[in-house]
Amino acid sequence: MPSLLRVVLWKEIIDLLRDRRTLVATLFMPLVGLPLLALITGAAVSQETIVIHVIVEDPNNETISFADSFYQQYIDELNKYSLSYTIVMTNDSNLSGVQVAIIFPVGFSQNMTRLDGTARVYVSVLLGSPAAERAAQIARMVLSSMEYQMIIQRVENLSSIAGIQVDPYSLLNPIAIYSASHKPGGQAATSKEVGVASSARLLEFALFFVANPAIFYMIDSFMGEKERRTIESLLATPIPRRTLVAGKLLSSVIVGLIVAFGDFAGVMIYFYLTYSAGLVFTPGLVIVHVVTSLLLVILTASMALPIAIRAGSVRAAQGMALVMTLIAMSIYFTALVVDITSLSLTSRAIFESIPLTHAVLVIHYYILGETMRSLLHILVMGAFAVAFYIIGTALVNDEKLVMFRD
Numbered sequence: 001m002p003s004l005l006r007v008v009l010w011k012e013i014i015d016l017l018r019d020r021r022t023l024v025a026t027l028f029m030p031l032v033g034l035p036l037l038a039l040i041t042g043a044a045v046s047q048e049t050i051v052i053h054v055i056v057e058d059p060n061n062e063t064i065s066f067a068d069s070f071y072q073q074y075i076d077e078l079n080k081y082s083l084s085y086t087i088v089m090t091n092d093s094n095l096s097g098v099q100v101a102i103i104f105p106v107g108f109s110q111n112m113t114r115l116d117g118t119a120r121v122y123v124s125v126l127l128g129s130p131a132a133e134r135a136a137q138i139a140r141m142v143l144s145s146m147e148y149q150m151i152i153q154r155v156e157n158l159s160s161i162a163g164i165q166v167d168p169y170s171l172l173n174p175i176a177i178y179s180a181s182h183k184p185g186g187q188a189a190t191s192k193e194v195g196v197a198s199s200a201r202l203l204e205f206a207l208f209f210v211a212n213p214a215i216f217y218m219i220d221s222f223m224g225e226k227e228r229r230t231i232e233s234l235l236a237t238p239i240p241r242r243t244l245v246a247g248k249l250l251s252s253v254i255v256g257l258i259v260a261f262g263d264f265a266g267v268m269i270y271f272y273l274t275y276s277a278g279l280v281f282t283p284g285l286v287i288v289h290v291v292t293s294l295l296l297v298i299l300t301a302s303m304a305l306p307i308a309i310r311a312g313s314v315r316a317a318q319g320m321a322l323v324m325t326l327i328a329m330s331i332y333f334t335a336l337v338v339d340i341t342s343l344s345l346t347s348r349a350i351f352e353s354i355p356l357t358h359a360v361l362v363i364h365y366y367i368l369g370e371t372m373r374s375l376l377h378i379l380v381m382g383a384f385a386v387a388f389y390i391i392g393t394a395l396v397n398d399e400k401l402v403m404f405r406d
Contacts, residue, residue, distance in 0.1 A: 004239050008247025012221060013254060031262040031269075038273035048131045052087040052100045059091075060109035066146075067104050074102075074142050083135060099132040100125055102139050115154055148172075184368050195280030200367045201336055202271050202279070203289050204360045208332040209263035210293045211356060214256030214301040215324050219317045221248040222308035241396045245305065249389065252301045260297055288366045288374070295381045296359045300324070302385040303355065305392030328356050335360040355384035 054074070056067045071089050078085055095101050103122040111117035121143055125136040155168035181189040181197075189197075225231040234244070272279060304324065311317035331354060334340065340351050340360060351357045358377040365374040 004243050005247050005250075008239060008244055009250050012248050012251030015221075015224065015251075031266040035266060035269040035273060038270045041274075048084060050083060050085040050099050050129075050131050050135045051097060052085055052135060053092075053095075053098045053102070054087065054089040055093055055101055055103045056089065056091055057093060058104055058106045058108040062109040062113065063104050066109070066112065070102070070142060070146060073146070074139060077138050077142055078135065081134070081138065083131070083138075085135065095124065098126070099129055100135045100139065102143075112150065115158065184370070192280060196282055196285060197367050199279050199281055200285060200363050203285070204363055205332050205336040206264055206267045206271075207293070207296060207335075207359050208328050209267050210260040211296050211300045211328045211332075211359075212325055213259035213263065214252055214297045215304045215321050215328075217256045217259070218249065218252040218301040218304035219308045219311070219321050221252050223311065223314055223317050227314065235398050242393050245309075245389070245393045245396060248308075249301055249305060249392075252304075253298050256297045256301060257294065260293065264293065285363075285366070288363060291378070292359050292362045292381075295378060295385070296356070299355055299359075299381050299385045299388075300328070302388035302392065305388055306395050309392055309395045327354065331356050331360065335364075340364070355381065355388075358384070 054067060054071050056064055058064075067089065071087070075087065078087075093103070101122070101124040103124065105120055105122065108119045108121070112119035123136050123139050123143075126132045151172060152168045155166070155171055159166045159168070181194050183189055183193075222231075225234060304321065307317060307320045307324075311320065331351070334351075340348060340357065341364060343351065352361075358380045361377040362374050362381070365371075365377065
């Protein structure tokens with residue numbers, strides 16, 4: 001590394017690290033805050049007690065027997081989900097203080113025992129209670145299972161009346177559906193590969209937390225000089241402008257990587273605590289993500305470089321940085337719910353014209369086994385980074401740098 005570049009780099013890192021409290025807070029807030037959020041949310045969910053009433057309005061013994069069977073199966077399912085609840089079976093229809101009510105109305109048994117009857121069950125949920133909605137969904141699942149058994153019984157009764165032998169399960173399920181996944185080439189995908197693909201989507205979304213810090217550190221590198229009125233002294237030194245820009249860029253990348261690591265680690269710990277059962281990471285995926293993250297930090301810092309150099313005021317620079325952040329958020333959130341490569345040609349062209357999109361495509365094509373296309377998008381990211389660096393260097397103008405509005 002040339003001596004002048006080393007001097008600029010050292011100076012910039014010292015400047016960026018001068019406010020250690022802010023740096024530490026920026027690094028550790030997501031690293032500690034996001035996992036803490038997951039733990040607090042999980043603890044709050046486990047501590048919320050759901051009040052459930054199974055209300056039997058129909059006094060018929062068959063209804064009581066059916067409701068009792070539902071009651072036992074429902075408790076078994078609630079325990080599987082580790083929900084905190086209190087449940088009673090009653091004939092009191094008052095819903096005051098009740099979060100979930102499963103109501104067997106008058107006439108339930110009469111309709112249930114008829115071959116052409118439709119027995120009604122009401123599942124009422126307290127408005128605005130997510131925990132109650134989860135418990136209600138479990139109740140619906142149990143009722144659906146019991147309904148299926150009733151259908152089987154009706155088919156067997158009809159079979160007996162008609163005097164023919166039929167398999168009720170085959171009669172009710174004439175088509176057996178088996179789910180599977182495959183790769184672009186048509187080869188079957190293993191369950192592990194399916195898990196890796198799902199985990200990769202979370203990694204693609206987590207790229208936002210990697211990209212964000214470098215934008216603000218790059219802008220602060222120049223805007224800080226302008227605010228402190230030290231830019232004139234810096235420009236008076238014999239340091240070539242290209243070397244000055246390179247030093248500021250490298251320092252922003254280094255500090256941005258440190259902060260990005262904290263952001264990414266916090267996000268992944270949050271995902272692990274929240275969705276641990278579905279996360280599958282292979283060494284290859286981790287390596288690809290690390291390489292992509294490094295390039296993304298370099299790319300975002302390079303994209304912020306022209307803004308940092310030409311912004312006439314702190315407000316203007318912050319406004320443009322916010323626009324970059326919103327664009328990054330839009331891309332990586334879209335990647336979480338949409339396969340960008342499956343969009344129409346026009347939509348895909350718009351996305352791929354934005355340099356930040358190629359970080360998603362690197363991971364996407366690696367998961368599909370298309371290594372060459374993954375490498376191609378790595379090269380595209382590198383080319384964009386070089387292009388923005390060249391543009392940034394070309395935009396350096398001593399007069400415009402000195403003429404600064406607070």
